[in-house]
Amino acid sequence: AQSVTQLGSHVSVSEGALVLLRCNYSSSVPPYLFWYVQYPNQGLQLLLKYTSAATLVKGINGFEAEFKKSETSFHLTKPSAHMSDAAEYFCAVSDRSASGYSTLTFGKGTMLLVSP
Amino acid sequence: KAGVTQTPRYLIKTRGQQVTLSCSPISGHRSVSWYQQTPGQGLQFLFEYFSETQRNKGNFPGRFSGRQFSNSRSEMNVSTLELGDSALYLCASSPGQGNNSPLHFGNGTRLTVT
Numbered sequence: 001a002q003s004v005t006q007l008g009s010h011v012s013v014s015e016g017a018l019v020l021l022r023c024n025y026s027s028s029v030p031p032y033l034f035w036y037v038q039y040p041n042q043g044l045q046l047l048l049k050y051t052s053a054a055t056l057v058k059g060i061n062g063f064e065a066e067f068k069k070s071e072t073s074f075h076l077t078k079p080s081a082h083m084s085d086a087a088e089y090f091c092a093v094s095d096r097s098a099s100g101y102s103t104l105t106f107g108k109g110t111m112l113l114v115s116p
Numbered sequence: 117k118a119g120v121t122q123t124p125r126y127l128i129k130t131r132g133q134q135v136t137l138s139c140s141p142i143s144g145h146r147s148v149s150w151y152q153q154t155p156g157q158g159l160q161f162l163f164e165y166f167s168e169t170q171r172n173k174g175n176f177p178g179r180f181s182g183r184q185f186s187n188s189r190s191e192m193n194v195s196t197l198e199l200g201d202s203a204l205y206l207c208a209s210s211p212g213q214g215n216n217s218p219l220h221f222g223n224g225t226r227l228t229v230t
Contacts, residue, residue, distance in 0.1 A: 032216040043120070043206055043221030051216045090159065094216065101171045103149065104219060106159040 002027045002095040006107035014115050019063075019078040021110050023091035026072065032094035033074045034104065035065055039087045047089075050074060061085070086114045117143060120222035122207050128228045134195040137225045141188050141209030147171075148190040149219060150182060153204040162205075165190055166212050194227075202229045 007022040025031055032051055036044040048059025055067045065076045074091060091107040121140040129135050141148050149172075150162040161174035165184035182192040188209075194201055204226050208219035 034218060036221075041223070043122075043223045044208075044219075045221070046218045049216065049218055101164070101166075103161050103164060103172050103174075105161070106151075108158045 002031065002093045002105055004091050004093050004105060004107035006089075006091050006110050008110055009108065010111045010113060012113040012115065013081045015083055016080050019076070019081045019085065019112065021076040021089050021091075021112065023065075023074045023076065023107060024072050025074060025091075025093045027093060032102075033065075033067065034092040034094075035059065035063070035074075035076050036090045036092060036106075037061075037087050038090065038109075044090060047076070081112075081114050083114050083116065086112055088112070120207055120209050120220055122205075122222035122225050124225060125223065126226045126228075128230065129197050130230055131197055131199060133197050134193060135197060135227060136191055136193045137205055137207075137227075139190045139192075139207030139209075139222060141190070141207075142220055145209035145211055145220070146188055147210045147212030147217075148184055148188065149208045149210075150190070150192050151206045151208065152176075153206055153224070154202075159206070162192065197229045199229050201227065203227060 003026045005024045034049045035047040048057045050067045058064045063078045088109045088111045092104045094102045095105045123138045147166045149164040152160045164172040168184045179195045184190045204224045206224045208221045210217040
């Protein structure tokens with residue numbers, strides 16, 4: 001089974017600073033990778049997805065992620081943090097189960113805190 | 117297009133009771149997945165339904181069950197509730213074809229077991 005590791009359960013940045021949220025995956029085959037964001041009392045919203053078309057993926061709200069096969073990483077970045085970016089972020093990998101169909105396996109999440 | 121709708125938003129139940137949660141997917145989506153979210157365990161996959169058939173199942177006891185109707189709406193049921201079942205239950209839908217289809221999540225049902 002594939003797995004996802006998110007380094008740091010909490011990341012704190014100042015408004016206007018670079019955001020870097022780390023995600024490493026384990027996969028024996030080329031993966032499909034996703035980043036989701038969850039605001040308080042809401043479900044998860046898709047930020048971006050990697051499906052092998054391009055290694056640098058641009059998402060919504062100014063976020064982007066770079067797929068690096070040699071490092072098995074898919075880190076999420078944003079050049080300048082905004083207060084509204086404060087939320088929990090989840091990295092996920094598409095995992096094919098014994099039934100042959102895919103499910104999403106999520107990392108533990110990283111809470112992004114943005115201070116003024 | 118309306119998003120994924122989950123009802124109710126909040127539930128309070130007592131140990132030993134049973135509960136049914138409902139999920140209406142995005143129109144045209146045939147796959148519905150359920151996840152349990154807790155602070156300790158994070159997001160854990162419960163099961164997935166596609167065209168009324170359970171296609172995938174996570175590692176949860178048999179007290180957790182689900183079904184999908186012909187209109188793709190789905191319900192999950194938890195019997196003999198335990199305190200540890202307190203969680204946010206998230207439903208997600210997708211078109212269902214291919215393993216690169218992102219999931220679209222509802223806002224969840226917050227279940228509290230006392």
